[in-house]
Amino acid sequence: MTTTPIVSAENVFKYFGDVHALDGVSLEFESGIIYGLLGPNGAGKTTLIRVLTTLLRADSGKAFVAGIDVHADPSGARRRMGLAGQSAAVDGFLTGYENLQMIGQLYGLSKIDARSRADEVLERMSLTEASGRQVKTYSGGMQRRLDLAASMVGRPEVLFLDEPTTGIDPGSRIEIWGLITDLVDQGTTILMTTQYLEEADQLANRIGVIDSGKLIAEGTSADLKDQLGGSIVEIKVTAADLDATLVALRETFDGTPDYDSGRNVISIPAANGPADLMAAARTLESLGVMPTALEIHKPTLDDVFLAITGPQGGES
Numbered sequence: 322m323t324t325t326p327i328v329s330a331e332n333v334f335k336y337f338g339d340v341h342a343l344d345g346v347s348l349e350f351e352s353g354i355i356y357g358l359l360g361p362n363g364a365g366k367t368t369l370i371r372v373l374t375t376l377l378r379a380d381s382g383k384a385f386v387a388g389i390d391v392h393a394d395p396s397g398a399r400r401r402m403g404l405a406g407q408s409a410a411v412d413g414f415l416t417g418y419e420n421l422q423m424i425g426q427l428y429g430l431s432k433i434d435a436r437s438r439a440d441e442v443l444e445r446m447s448l449t450e451a452s453g454r455q456v457k458t459y460s461g462g463m464q465r466r467l468d469l470a471a472s473m474v475g476r477p478e479v480l481f482l483d484e485p486t487t488g489i490d491p492g493s494r495i496e497i498w499g500l501i502t503d504l505v506d507q508g509t510t511i512l513m514t515t516q517y518l519e520e521a522d523q524l525a526n527r528i529g530v531i532d533s534g535k536l537i538a539e540g541t542s543a544d545l546k547d548q549l550g551g552s553i554v555e556i557k558v559t560a561a562d563l564d565a566t567l568v569a570l571r572e573t574f575d576g577t578p579d580y581d582s583g584r585n586v587i588s589i590p591a592a593n594g595p596a597d598l599m600a601a602a603r604t605l606e607s608l609g610v611m612p613t614a615l616e617i618h619k620p621t622l623d624d625v626f627l628a629i630t631g632p633q634g635g636e637s
Contacts, residue, residue: 333382357525462493
């Protein structure tokens with residue numbers, strides 16, 4: 322028996338002049354999971370979110386949310402989804418409670434139902450005590466929780482989160498991770514973009530990597546790590562030594578090393594394990610370069626991302 326995907330995109334294209342923001346993206350996933358969408362800045366993640374949430378019309382291709390064609394029936398699709406974008410969607414001069422009541426009424430709820438739903442969602446997001454304060458007095462983490470609360474007022478089947486923890490402190494980020502997991506446990510399906518690879522590794526049941534408007538890899542975190550195989554030698558050097566070290570290591574390892582210039586880190590697939598670590602150390606010694614870090618480890622999602630998308634100049 323075939324299950325209908327809760328979200329699907331079929332060969333979606335979107336152009337902005339000569340820029341191919343989406344260049345034939347196709348993906349689909351089932352209900353009850355967190356789908357993580359990764360990619361460098363400008364890769365097309367937010368554009369895809371905007372197409373799926375009816376905020377932007379694709380130039381060609383089809384997109385469905387909860388079985389509804391988002392182009393043919395945008396109103397019907399919006400009734401089945403919620404969206405928390407990168408920017409706060411709440412009014413800083415209203416209280417948290419007033420924001421959610423207003424959003425509830427915009428969803429078509431009666432005043433009584435909107436109040437009841439506001440109370441319910443505020444409690445769910447641990448914001449009841451702060452609900453009577455103006456939102457402009459909230460911390461960054463509290464405002465992000467209120468954004469999530471606002472996106473949940475309409476009881477969406479599918480929730481789209483565009484970089485839900487950007488710009489907040491690590492403690493608040495971990496708290497929001499717990500809230501996101503709770504939402505899925507209670508029946509909401511989530512598609513989230515993120516710049517934090519650890520976040521995708523921790524939360525996502527399935528991950529897609531998008532670059533230059535194309536979906537270039539997809540699978541579970543374990544699937545993607547298995548693509549690299551073996552271990553990784555990671556070498557950190559000073560900025561002054563990076564270029565010469567990279568040239569020498571590419572000669573030693575037949576051009577395979579990748580690098581992250583933002584962190585001055587060079588990564589080498591180590592199919593031969595410790596032997597490759599020793600080979601790297603000998604190359605550094607011959608150059609007279611003293612690394613600030615030299616280690617071997619199993620592949621991480623960071624390693625996968627760098628290998629798939631190539632050097633990003635420190636951006637993820």
